[in-house]
Amino acid sequence: MTESTYRIQGATGDWEVVIGLEVHAQVTSNSKLFSSSATAFGAEPNSQVSLIDAAMPGMLPVPNRECIRQAVRTGMAIEAQINKWSRFDRKNYFYADLPQGYQISQLYHPLVGEGSLTIEADEKAGIPADKVIGIERIHVEQDAGKLMHDQHPTMSYVDLNRSGVALMEIVSRPDMTSPAEAGAYVAKLRQILRYVGSCDGNMDQGSMRCDVNVSVRKPGEPFGTRTETKNVNSVRFVMQTIEHEASRQVDVLESGGKIVQETRLFDPTTGSTRSMRSKEDAHDYRYFPDPDLLPLELDDAFLEECRASLPELPDAKRARYVGELGLSAYNAAVLTADVETFAWFEALLAETASAQDKAPADVAKQAANWLISEFFGALNKLGKSLEDSPISHEQAAELLALVGKGTISGSIAKQVLETMFETGDNAGAIVEREGLKQESDTGAIEAKVDEILAANADKVAQYKDGKVALFGFFVGQTMKAMAGKGNPQVVNEILKAKLG
Amino acid sequence: MTDLTELGVAQIRDGVAGGDFTAVELAEAFNANVAAAQEALNAFIIATPEKAVEAAAATDAKRARGEALGKMGGVPIGMKDLFATFDVQTTAASHMLEGFKPQYESTVSQKLWDAGAGMLGKLNLDQFAMGSSNETSYFGNVISPWKRSDGGNAALAPGGSSGGSSAALAARLCPAATGTDTGGSIRQPAAFTGTTGIKPTYGRCSRWGVVAFASSLDQAGPMARSVQDCAIMLEAMAGFDAKDSTSLDLPVPNWEAALSGDMKGKKVGIPKEYRVDGLDDDVAKSWDDGIAWLKDAGAEIVEISLPHTKYALPTYYIIAPAEASSNLARYDGVRYGLRDLPDGANLQDMYAATRAAGFGPEVKRRILIGTYVLSAGFYDAYYTQAQKVRALIAQDFAQAFEQCDVILAPTAPSAAFGLGENVDDPLKMYLNDVFAVPASLAGLPAMSVPAGLNREGLPLGLQVIGKAFDEQGVLNAGLALEQRAQFAAKPEKWW
Numbered sequence: 001m002t003e004s005t006y007r008i009q010g011a012t013g014d015w016e017v018v019i020g021l022e023v024h025a026q027v028t029s030n031s032k033l034f035s036s037s038a039t040a041f042g043a044e045p046n047s048q049v050s051l052i053d054a055a056m057p058g059m060l061p062v063p064n065r066e067c068i069r070q071a072v073r074t075g076m077a078i079e080a081q082i083n084k085w086s087r088f089d090r091k092n093y094f095y096a097d098l099p100q101g102y103q104i105s106q107l108y109h110p111l112v113g114e115g116s117l118t119i120e121a122d123e124k125a126g127i128p129a130d131k132v133i134g135i136e137r138i139h140v141e142q143d144a145g146k147l148m149h150d151q152h153p154t155m156s157y158v159d160l161n162r163s164g165v166a167l168m169e170i171v172s173r174p175d176m177t178s179p180a181e182a183g184a185y186v187a188k189l190r191q192i193l194r195y196v197g198s199c200d201g202n203m204d205q206g207s208m209r210c211d212v213n214v215s216v217r218k219p220g221e222p223f224g225t226r227t228e229t230k231n232v233n234s235v236r237f238v239m240q241t242i243e244h245e246a247s248r249q250v251d252v253l254e255s256g257g258k259i260v261q262e263t264r265l266f267d268p269t270t271g272s273t274r275s276m277r278s279k280e281d282a283h284d285y286r287y288f289p290d291p292d293l294l295p296l297e298l299d300d301a302f303l304e305e306c307r308a309s310l311p312e313l314p315d316a317k318r319a320r321y322v323g324e325l326g327l328s329a330y331n332a333a334v335l336t337a338d339v340e341t342f343a344w345f346e347a348l349l350a351e352t353a354s355a356q357d358k359a360p361a362d363v364a365k366q367a368a369n370w371l372i373s374e375f376f377g378a379l380n381k382l383g384k385s386l387e388d389s390p391i392s393h394e395q396a397a398e399l400l401a402l403v404g405k406g407t408i409s410g411s412i413a414k415q416v417l418e419t420m421f422e423t424g425d426n427a428g429a430i431v432e433r434e435g436l437k438q439e440s441d442t443g444a445i446e447a448k449v450d451e452i453l454a455a456n457a458d459k460v461a462q463y464k465d466g467k468v469a470l471f472g473f474f475v476g477q478t479m480k481a482m483a484g485k486g487n488p489q490v491v492n493e494i495l496k497a498k499l500g
Numbered sequence: 501m502t503d504l505t506e507l508g509v510a511q512i513r514d515g516v517a518g519g520d521f522t523a524v525e526l527a528e529a530f531n532a533n534v535a536a537a538q539e540a541l542n543a544f545i546i547a548t549p550e551k552a553v554e555a556a557a558a559t560d561a562k563r564a565r566g567e568a569l570g571k572m573g574g575v576p577i578g579m580k581d582l583f584a585t586f587d588v589q590t591t592a593a594s595h596m597l598e599g600f601k602p603q604y605e606s607t608v609s610q611k612l613w614d615a616g617a618g619m620l621g622k623l624n625l626d627q628f629a630m631g632s633s634n635e636t637s638y639f640g641n642v643i644s645p646w647k648r649s650d651g652g653n654a655a656l657a658p659g660g661s662s663g664g665s666s667a668a669l670a671a672r673l674c675p676a677a678t679g680t681d682t683g684g685s686i687r688q689p690a691a692f693t694g695t696t697g698i699k700p701t702y703g704r705c706s707r708w709g710v711v712a713f714a715s716s717l718d719q720a721g722p723m724a725r726s727v728q729d730c731a732i733m734l735e736a737m738a739g740f741d742a743k744d745s746t747s748l749d750l751p752v753p754n755w756e757a758a759l760s761g762d763m764k765g766k767k768v769g770i771p772k773e774y775r776v777d778g779l780d781d782d783v784a785k786s787w788d789d790g791i792a793w794l795k796d797a798g799a800e801i802v803e804i805s806l807p808h809t810k811y812a813l814p815t816y817y818i819i820a821p822a823e824a825s826s827n828l829a830r831y832d833g834v835r836y837g838l839r840d841l842p843d844g845a846n847l848q849d850m851y852a853a854t855r856a857a858g859f860g861p862e863v864k865r866r867i868l869i870g871t872y873v874l875s876a877g878f879y880d881a882y883y884t885q886a887q888k889v890r891a892l893i894a895q896d897f898a899q900a901f902e903q904c905d906v907i908l909a910p911t912a913p914s915a916a917f918g919l920g921e922n923v924d925d926p927l928k929m930y931l932n933d934v935f936a937v938p939a940s941l942a943g944l945p946a947m948s949v950p951a952g953l954n955r956e957g958l959p960l961g962l963q964v965i966g967k968a969f970d971e972q973g974v975l976n977a978g979l980a981l982e983q984r985a986q987f988a989a990k991p992e993k994w995w
Contacts (some may be wrong), residue, residue, distance in 0.1 A: 029816075049605075051604055054835055054836075055830040055835070056604070056835075056836065057584060057590070057592070057597065057600070057602070057711045058583075058584050058602075058707070058709040058711050058712060058713075059706065059707050059709075059831070060607060060707060060743060060744050060745065061744050062742065062743060062744075063745065063746065090826050092825075092826050092829060092874070092952050094829065094832060094848075094851055095847075096832075096834050096847055099830060099834070099835060100829065101826070101828075101829020101830050101832060102826050102829055117848070156847075158834065158835075284875050284876045286825075286826070286871065286874035286875055286876075286879075287874075287879075287885060288822060288826070288874050288879070291715035291716035291746075291823050292712075292715045292746065293745050293746075293747060294745055294746060313871050357833070485896065
């Protein structure tokens, strides 16, 4: 494997960075891990709290099947070992956002074991080749509530809406060696979670957050002491955390200091990390199996259903777009980047194929090129995203069919798309109304060509003397004379014939 | 006319149904006894006479309409104050939960109300069910209605933790009461007061809404004055509850209908390890009586071995406090219950002050033990080891039950002791549960039935331990003992 060449240049030489990530991903489900409370983001404080979430006396947790299912599907998507027997443990500590006085988690027997994902080569970012990043485990656990310190001058308020929401903790191996790799890992993981539908991946809403473990070492030496920076909530911040933390550690080591194993916080306003608590202050969590819950045992039928419900995953989809649809690697990567994009593309592809009565593979390039270069550009101009596109994929397919059948040219299609965005009208109606149909009648085109050649006899002579670059000039003049509606292919053929 | 408060569950159910008396007059008779005994016995933390009358009136009205009455139709009961009762103070006998009124009803109490029972009040207990003498309650000791026959007037322990339940039954303040048993808390108080109680198989009765002590051991059960009454009440309490993940998903048998004291063809195991050195003579004698009675009922007696018995108590005193230390973490002053917020206190200060004031010494002791055995560096030596021994104890029973159908043993190593006698010596106090704890660790059904009086005139109990899910076998052996023990003694009324 080609290794990353990312190094921190210190006064004493180069340092390697070793990175492991723990990603907390909120499970997409209607209710919490052990209660039936709702999980919607942004609800009124304490409006989604059951007796269980508030840890009233005598309340008991009951596992939510859907949360377990989502975690298992996620495990399958990273080709991980699914443990048919797992167990919940209590992690004991006191905090006002933790009503039970313990978090129900899985320390000893997690639901999902060893798996991996692949990050793609990206020369520009310093990832020379595809790289497999190991994932040690995924376990499910409860989220805590939230403290609000800005509501009262001397008191803190507690919001338990998030208390008991299901999280997946996805723990990577320390396999990443540069900020770019870590960034790519988080992006790829988010992409997989979104494909699977097990987490919305919205880092800005906190439904996906990273604990970033960083250490540095001289090449060839054993791992250094690591620090853990908690709750970093964007891909960019993950990369910044690593950059800052790695150079800080190098500075400490090179000035004769030692790295303390500690928990740190990332400050997005300064892009730096600061110490939160050291190992000496670390809690003794007194993990032990939760006696309120039986071990979680999964049967084959459940696992089969989980597997059958998995969608086509990003790597497979990208390979299919290249292999079966003949798309370029770049286009395939763009179109599979997220669920909304590939869903739009696949709908457009189906409509386009049927509108032109062709196989999808025969129109895939047309659809892909148009979507990426024309449609995304037009959307961008309007500041809109795919979800709020002013036109449907049926409408887009009709436009592409008009181009495909030679009714309008590609450049007219741009003009038609603009009108569609403005009016919402269908392409056919616009072409009809504005008389944009392409002229393919050879007689009419010949007449125009003859006019142009006659009017530019000097240039014809130059062309015949070998200045073949003038061909474009003749095409342009002809098209102009035909108000852009001449079929470019026919125009080319006739010009070639006449110019000899 | 007989004194209504002498009647048991079956008699009340049949008497109300048959029109011999109304449920309301019966409830009022018990309400009167409760009120009259409160100052002397302190069996209840609060009385709820209006609840008892309300339920009774509903039963009477149902009967008047010709509708069928429930299993517990017209039976007023005492509710151990560990069960959450809707809008009625639920304290677990702690200062921590003083004044706490749940806005929910425990599954077990709801089932009892649905079966036609009414609530006389919330019964006193050891704080958070931790204790064997009911001396750890924040609301004061429960005084046993029993006195020694030596002419002394020493106040005796009713046992614990269901001491309010046992005292109230013996004093005829209720015909039946709920109990919970984590390591003997139904059986030992029943033995101390000449009453009957069964801890069913772990998971038979839902734990939902019962204030947790040690989740893997806690199990609710009925306490009454006869085996039949326990069978009836257990039917009303038991059943699968989707809200409790550890609940048994099994149908509830009709235990009452299948009651039989005929032990022909049954084998009764006598565990040799329970015949400990220095076993109290009277206790040993009552055990021998029990063996003779079961033989008389047709059973074959076999000696069995439960080799890990001597490790049961230390194992229990690791696992139960470990779970308790975590279960009781929720009492932090943040959301409900006591909050002690000294001037200028931060969050940690509030926790410390609240928990220092809200928990009694025994609860604190167990939280400390539990925290210690779960802490880094000690976990494997204590907790993991205890779990292994627990598995061995369960295996002992499984092997023993290849040779016998039920096991007969004493319930407790002695009769009731005087209040204050053991409070300074926790280990001596813990020894009270030495015969009760093994069945708890194995999750097995076990009951205590009165066997007779010791030389001081105090009741002794015999314990029947059965196979998992075989409450019927336990009840039937209990009935065989009851029929032969002919236990009719009751405390002389002094309150």
